[in-house]
Amino acid sequence: MSAADIELVDVRKVYRKGRNAISALDGLSLHVAPGSFVVIMGPSGSGKSTLLHLVGGLDAPTAGTVRVGDAQLEQMSERGLTAWRSRHVGFIFQMYYLVPVLTAAQNIELPLLLFHMTGRERRQRVRTALDIVGLSDRTDHRPSQLSGGEEQRVAIARAIVTDPDVILADEPTGDLDARTSEEILSLLSLLHAQYGKTIVMVTHDPRGAAHGQRVVHLDKGILDRDVQNDTHAATAAAHK
């Protein structure tokens, strides 16, 4: 069990396309405490995904600094970032992005290939991850044989199997119906409450926001509102 804090200082991200320059993030500063569950909201194009990509080391800021735990990301090479991601970050996407030709268990095992580990150890880890997401009975199913909610559970298991410090989820319920969404959100709350993961989740869904301890609103690349969630729905949901 490990968690890291996240600190962004005056982060700018400018996308250049020919002569046009689009400012996706415009001087954003933000601190996320270790082991907290933060929800990012905001209109389309406000820079939510960009923020997540910078925190996950998938992209480099144009200016400013991004620190995750001990890692100062803007100073790292692409190679260094890739290796760092494999150990410290778990990504969850709206479209799951499972490998269609591999079974649920094999998809979850993929990230473990980057670790020095015996086969037995890997299988053990995969089994544990499957247990946590409640899919122990779907081990050998291919993604095409799973429902959307189940696919996202597999994706979550893949994200946590390496025991990362932070989990970054970009609209994880964007493609799911209300009930399935609620299940996925509860699962994320559980990961936060029970395993102490730092979670940053982008969502458009107000019900999703209720699961976070804190809701950060972005608008046009700057911090618009930063709300503490007093109801602690996240903790509540986890113990339901």
Added chain:
Amino acid sequence: MPLQLVYLGRNLTRNPLRTLLTAAAVALPITIVVLSSAVIDGINLFLDNSGKQLRLVVVNRASIVALLPEGYRAKLEVVDARRPIHVCGQRWLGGQLPNDPRPLSTLAADVDTFPAVFPDYLLRPGELEAWQTDRQALIVGRGTATQFGWQVGDRITINPSVPPYVPLQFHVVSTAPDAVDTYTLFCRRDYIAEELKRNHYMEDRVSLFFVKCRSASDLEFYRTAIDPFFANATDETMTQDEKTFMNQFITQQFDLPRNLTILCAITVLVATLAAANTMSMNFRDRLGEYATLKSIGFGRRAILATVQAESLAVCAAGGLCGALVPYIAFTYTRLREYPVPLIQQLQIRPVVCLLAVGVALAIGLLAGAWPAWLAARLKPVDAFRALE
């Protein structure tokens, strides 16, 4: 099984038809490469044998289709009495069977000197006797004999492609089991001369003379001595050693080795393009997958290896099939006896197959290079945006 191999295997069967067609697109050129190498090998073997025979070929300097007086033989024999030679005049007949379009390569040769000039035919005592006594004797290359199902003792009719243009009757007296040339048919020139005369054609001219020398130094001597000897005659001669003559014949008539090499290069190029196209399609289909692998923490090298491994696997499979099928066919089946014009039966050497598989791997490497590079350089963020 390691997950990497499982992934590779599943990738190959993801789109079975695509994989199969790509492998086939590689297999075909590899087969062409293997067969072409065997043909070129055969030509070289034939030429090497020609080179060992200490024979010169004398033709009309004006053109290979122009004839020479048969009287030149007597003159050739006395160019230098201290260096005895055997001279065999031959006249081209070509020909076909009455009801078979396949061309034959028939030559009418001087009866008396043929065995001495072509000792590599190793005519057996009975065969030699039949050749000397039977006016209609015919020696058939064993490849041709197999092709037409002829045996010693068979009677056959050949329609010559040149005068006398009348059906000619022959008796097969030998199928030359030891000769390197498995293709050519030899009949007696005296028989043809009679037929020519009877049909009012000039019978006293030949297409070429083979001059068999006793030693390499004699061969050197005659190579340069003969042409000046006939320098001011009506028909001037051109003398070459047999290997040069045959090589020139092959390259001028067909330019086979060169054309086969060009053919191979083109088909290999086409295969590379086809395989590269497949790998690019695969890459586009799996954009999200590669982006995910990268975001999970797989580095450029791992992604590069994933794409290249698949490309190599497909092409290696195609290459193996493309090399093994002709190898097995020409080594273990009846195709082994299939005669190829001018050269021996096709012999496919294992090393050629190995080399061909190497070519297939090179195709795989080239075909996978660009998509592998793209996949390795792929920025996950861009891929995700493109897929949104």
